[in-house]
Amino acid sequence: MTAAPGRAANRAGKQTAVRRLPMNWFGAWLARPLASFHLVVAIAVLLTVLGLVMVLSASNVEAYANGSSPYSLFIQQALMALFGGLLFYIALRVPIRVLRQLSFPVFAISVVLLVLVLIPGIGTEVQGSRRWFDLGFVSVQPSEIVKVTLVVWGSHLLASRQAEKASYKDILMPLVPAGLLVCFLVVLEPNLSTTIALGIVLTALLWFGGLPLRMFVTIAISGAAAAGILALSAGYRSDRMRAFFSPGSDPQGIGYQARQAKYSLADGGIWGRGLGQSRAKWSYLPNAHNDFIFAIIGEELGFLGCALVLGLFALFVYTGLRIASRSVDPFLRLLTASATCWITGQALINVGYVVGLLPVTGLQLPLVSAGGSSLAITLLMFGIIASAARHEPEAVAALHDGQDGRFSRMLRLPKPEMYSPARAQAARAKSKAKAKAKAAAKAKAGVKPGPQRRALPSGKGAKSGKGVKSQGGSDRVPRRSIDSDSARRTTSRSTESWRSTRAWEPSYPMRHSRERGNSR
Numbered sequence: 001m002t003a004a005p006g007r008a009a010n011r012a013g014k015q016t017a018v019r020r021l022p023m024n025w026f027g028a029w030l031a032r033p034l035a036s037f038h039l040v041v042a043i044a045v046l047l048t049v050l051g052l053v054m055v056l057s058a059s060n061v062e063a064y065a066n067g068s069s070p071y072s073l074f075i076q077q078a079l080m081a082l083f084g085g086l087l088f089y090i091a092l093r094v095p096i097r098v099l100r101q102l103s104f105p106v107f108a109i110s111v112v113l114l115v116l117v118l119i120p121g122i123g124t125e126v127q128g129s130r131r132w133f134d135l136g137f138v139s140v141q142p143s144e145i146v147k148v149t150l151v152v153w154g155s156h157l158l159a160s161r162q163a164e165k166a167s168y169k170d171i172l173m174p175l176v177p178a179g180l181l182v183c184f185l186v187v188l189e190p191n192l193s194t195t196i197a198l199g200i201v202l203t204a205l206l207w208f209g210g211l212p213l214r215m216f217v218t219i220a221i222s223g224a225a226a227a228g229i230l231a232l233s234a235g236y237r238s239d240r241m242r243a244f245f246s247p248g249s250d251p252q253g254i255g256y257q258a259r260q261a262k263y264s265l266a267d268g269g270i271w272g273r274g275l276g277q278s279r280a281k282w283s284y285l286p287n288a289h290n291d292f293i294f295a296i297i298g299e300e301l302g303f304l305g306c307a308l309v310l311g312l313f314a315l316f317v318y319t320g321l322r323i324a325s326r327s328v329d330p331f332l333r334l335l336t337a338s339a340t341c342w343i344t345g346q347a348l349i350n351v352g353y354v355v356g357l358l359p360v361t362g363l364q365l366p367l368v369s370a371g372g373s374s375l376a377i378t379l380l381m382f383g384i385i386a387s388a389a390r391h392e393p394e395a396v397a398a399l400h401d402g403q404d405g406r407f408s409r410m411l412r413l414p415k416p417e418m419y420s421p422a423r424a425q426a427a428r429a430k431s432k433a434k435a436k437a438k439a440a441a442k443a444k445a446g447v448k449p450g451p452q453r454r455a456l457p458s459g460k461g462a463k464s465g466k467g468v469k470s471q472g473g474s475d476r477v478p479r480r481s482i483d484s485d486s487a488r489r490t491t492s493r494s495t496e497s498w499r500s501t502r503a504w505e506p507s508y509p510m511r512h513s514r515e516r517g518n519s520r
Helices: 005-028 035-065 072-093 097-100 102-119 142-163 170-187 191-210 213-234 235-245 254-267 295-325 332-353 371-392 392-398 404-410 421-446 450-455 459-464 476-501 512-520
Strands: 123-125 127-135
Touching: 005 392, 035 072, 035 295, 072 371, 097 142, 097 332, 097 450, 102 127, 102 142, 102 170, 127 142, 127 213, 127 392, 142 170, 142 191, 142 332, 142 371, 170 213, 191 213, 191 332, 213 235, 254 295, 254 332, 295 371, 332 371, 371 392
Parallel strands: none
Antiparallel strands: 123 127
16 A cells, blocks of 8 residues: 555656756756857857848849849858858957957958048948948948957957056046947948947947946946937938837838838738748838848748747857856956847847837848848857857866867867966066067167166166166066066966856866766
8 A cells, every 4th residue: 555655756756857857958968068159159050041041031022023033132141151151260260369469450440441431432322321342242341340340359458457457547548439439430321220239339348347337327328318319310310210209100101111010020920921921022011131031030930930039149148148257368258248238239129120119220130131241240250259158168178178079170170278367467567568678778769878877767676686787678577576476466366256256166177077067
């Protein structure tokens, strides 16, 4: 009589274990060192493939009606996807040190391109906007390039300022004027949608850079006021705002596009009409393949297709913030978090105005909407985020331990270096020493031999009596030793604080990925 309850309890325990098995497996997979890298690659591939399929479905009718091949826009998008894949691969191979060194020169070049595109005869004007460089076989939009360059250079600048413990004024002065200059140049094109994206980038950089809340609120209110003024300044932008606040006032005019997008979503229902069976793309919904491709996804793939897209972007948010929280390098933390906010914010704005929650701005759905420059640049940003995922401490330890997998071996990706605060501090001290040496050399070149003795730093070194033997570079020797001691003290403090805030993480390096799962 007592055996039956025991068998029932064992059977119930087995059923509970079976139900928990998928979650245990997923949690164990997430505990693997390269899980973040694989998630970024998978999300980029799935969104790009979905975008290519939907661009083909949404653009073939309009392209055929215009006398072109039904596959013309799809072929252009596929070629730019291949080019974006190449940029993704290049971003994986570029060392983080080189990325930081090139951040400002590339940002300066992108600003020059923004100036050149405004010049008649150089930039190409389409529908009243001068945004593109027409290279014959492809059109390049410099405002898309400046998104990435601003993220990378801003992250490098703020990471350097944080390491130097600079004041808030030093943090704001280089970054905010540069960001406002870029926004001003993009407004002149005019291109308010890209200006909003750049505003998201600048806001994310300041937020994750540690700007105080009171200063951040002031900047946010000023930016919102400027966006409102710009939205009401031009005729077509004010029409969009009027259509949003009174959608029924002109249903066949300024409110036509937003109304047709809602009809497309409603026509799809739960399951959708089927891939390629959209009726709105037959010249009922303008820009169906570009700004309003989410409406075509809802019509052909239904609510499930829209949920798939939103789920992929939600997974991207989790992955990006996971990489940022697990990164030891301050530059990678700022870069990954800011890029995640930019891409996700742009996606939410696009979905928001398609479903009628926001006024129409023209921001594209990243990796899904038609647009060669946007697709290639976004894939480049995904490649930089994937490179940051490979620089997680556990990932670095696993890659150096031979757990790189088939994908990395096939692509012959270089093994990343472990971030060392002491090495970073030494590099900063070395750069400061070089700057002082250059300044001293310039002073010697412009002053006579007599006054040169007074130009040398002689106060503390002469009083302490430590190794000052000549006027040349002997003063740098004791300074290097002092800098190294302070670097060791700073490193120990930063390491202790980092470990206290990440107490749930094990020590690095690790020899096997399962150790992290067992430690939790």
